[in-house]
Amino acid sequence: IKDSYNILYDQVDRIQISSGKVKGVRLSSGKFIQGDVIVTAGAWSGKLLQNAGINVPIEPEKREIFITEDLKFRVKPLVIDLSSGVYFSHTLKGEIIGGIDLEYPRGFSDFSISLSSLLKFRMYVANLVKGAEGIGILRGWSGYYEMTPDHSHIMGYSENWPEGLYIDSGYSGHGMMFSPYSGKIMADLVADNKKSEFIDIFSPSRFESGKAIDEKMVI
Ligand SMILES: Cc1cc2nc3c(=O)[nH]c(=O)nc-3n(C[C@H](O)[C@H](O)[C@H](O)COP(=O)(O)OP(=O)(O)OC[C@H]3O[C@@H](n4cnc5c(N)ncnc54)[C@H](O)[C@@H]3O)c2cc1C
Structure with missing residues (x-):
């Protein structure tokens, strides 16, 4: 395999299209x-495609994650509290990692974390986990969810697009879980011309054809 591909570390400035076909x-x-x-540019996919004259509804939405110091006991399940919006799980090392579903504005911003979200996260964890009162937060970080109007990813191609253009993006905050299978589906499509049943369901055309997906379970 190693001779059949090249990896380049660079930024794509523009997708070049001519006579209804992608050139590169x-x-x-x-x-x-x-x-x-x-x-596959995540939250930046909408912007990149817009520069090529193609509208795909993917917008960045900043989200924060926090990690506590170690607990001496295990919290086994992934905990999601729908009333407060807090969610967390336990790392193998012993820390609690999670975030809160707050109202985050859409758009590109800096990757800072806010003290008020950190304190809310700490308070909700302490309320839900016996023995976590007074627990310290070790660190936090932020990144972008790549949001689509129906909170589901966009995969494959549109019949109206230039030939040779594909997308696999807009995972709306759950892309890590999907990645192994979506990689296989896209490889089958592009390399072997094998179309999975999911390609039509998650097609970029679904928004114009009124076939948006009704995904409610997004945190
Ligand atoms: C705080 C937080 C918590 C999350 N928790 C979970 C979770 O628990 N489970 C889960 O499944 N998912 C989670 N996600 C979502 C998950 O991280 C994303 O859905 C996933 O990373 C999307 O993968 P991707 O490859 O499509 O995009 P990305 O991982 O965003 O990768 C896109 C890449 O493209 C690059 N890029 C952008 N523009 C260009 C360009 N012009 N040229 C070249 N490269 C470019 C970017 O630098 C980036 O490296 C979380 C996200 C956040 C922010």
């Missing part, structure tokens, strides 16, 4: 890479 990508370094394109 222009990189920040100035290089042009020829071939079909699968857009």
Whole structure:
């Protein structure tokens, strides 16, 4: 396998399209890479495609995660408290890791974390876990959820798109869970022309054709 692909570390500035076909990508370094394109740029996918004149509804939404110091006992299940929006699980090392489903504004912003969310997270964890009163927060970080209008990912291609353009993006905060299977589905489609049943369900055209998915379980 190692001779059949190249990995380049660079930024795609533009997807080049001509006469209804994708020609390749222009990189920040100035290089042009020829071939079909699968857009997997997460929260940046909407912007990248918009530059190529294609509208795909994917917007960034900042989310924060916190991690506590070790607990001496285990909290076995993944805990989701729908009333407060707090969710967490226990790492193998012993810390509690999680976040809160707060109202986060859409759009690109900095990757800071806020003290008020940190304190809320700590309070809700202490309320739900006996023995976690006064627990310290070791650190936190933030990133973007890549939100679509129906909170489901966008996968495959549209009949109205230029030939050779694909997408696998917009996982709306649950992309890690999907990644092994979505990678297989996309490889089957692009490399072997084998179309999984999921390609039509998650197609980018579903928003225009009124076939949006009714996904409610998003935290
Ligand atoms: C706080 C937080 C907690 C989460 N928790 C979970 C969880 O518990 N379970 C779960 O399943 N998911 C979780 N997610 C969501 C998960 O991280 C994402 O859904 C997943 O990472 C999406 O994968 P992706 O490859 O589509 O996009 P990304 O992981 O965002 O990767 C996209 C990549 O494209 C790069 N890129 C962007 N623009 C360009 C360009 N022009 N040229 C070149 N490269 C570019 C970016 O730098 C990035 O590296 C969480 C997300 C956040 C922020």
